[in-house]
Amino acid sequence: MKIPHLLPSDALLIVDVQLDFCPGGALPVPEGNDVVRVLNAWIAGALAGGAMVLASRDWHPVGHPSFASQGGPWPTHCLQDTLGAAFHKDLHLPHETILVSKGTRFDKDQYSAFDETGLAIALRRKDIRRVWIGGLALDVCVQATALDAVRAGFETHVIHQACRALSPASRKTALGQMQDAGVALEE
Numbered sequence: 001m002k003i004p005h006l007l008p009s010d011a012l013l014i015v016d017v018q019l020d021f022c023p024g025g026a027l028p029v030p031e032g033n034d035v036v037r038v039l040n041a042w043i044a045g046a047l048a049g050g051a052m053v054l055a056s057r058d059w060h061p062v063g064h065p066s067f068a069s070q071g072g073p074w075p076t077h078c079l080q081d082t083l084g085a086a087f088h089k090d091l092h093l094p095h096e097t098i099l100v101s102k103g104t105r106f107d108k109d110q111y112s113a114f115d116e117t118g119l120a121i122a123l124r125r126k127d128i129r130r131v132w133i134g135g136l137a138l139d140v141c142v143q144a145t146a147l148d149a150v151r152a153g154f155e156t157h158v159i160h161q162a163c164r165a166l167s168p169a170s171r172k173t174a175l176g177q178m179q180d181a182g183v184a185l186e187e
């Protein structure tokens with residue numbers, strides 16, 4: 001695994017590496033747990049280089065509009081303060097990790113960690129220039145987050161090895177759309 005030299009102007013943004021998105025969870029992403037080993041190496045690189053580490057989490061209230069029980073597309077998942085919403089236990093998040101909770105609204109879903117969270121402002125305050133993204137699911141929240149990062153003006157890299165998708169077909173579409181938008185794909 002080759003990790004670039006990270007700097008204080010870099011941010012590692014880990015998207016939704018939560019138990020419900022791993023095998024055995026409520027909305028499992030195939031091989032979702034395989035991203036943990038890769039991300040741990042990136043976390044070590046971020047710490048060595050003084051880069052910022054952030055972790056987003058899907059953090060839904062009971063009766064969230066994205067749930068099938070409410071007419072939404074997904075099974076109930078990532079309920080606030082439940083085990084399924086916890087980060088994977090083997091993910092070595094440093095204690096200074098900045099958490100970004102999303103999907104908390106009662107009226108609509110937020111796939112992107114930038115969607116009405118103020119994240120772009122938090123990154124600009126730290127003079128972040130480049131954002132490195134990995135996590136779950138590549139074809140849902142990673143994609144939405146990466147597209148918003150580009151729109152917000154950050155040099156945006158998606159760490160391919162550190163992501164898994166819900167389905168092969170939408171994975172392909174997501175990779176194409178991200179590349180067209182100017183996202184750099186990092187092996």
Ligand code: VGL
Pocket residue numbers: 016027058066074136137138139140141142
């Ligand atoms: C996600 C589906 C529903 C994700 C979140 O984190 O990719 N996918 N909620």
Ligand code: ZN
Pocket residue numbers: 058060066074077078103
């Ligand atoms: Zn969700």
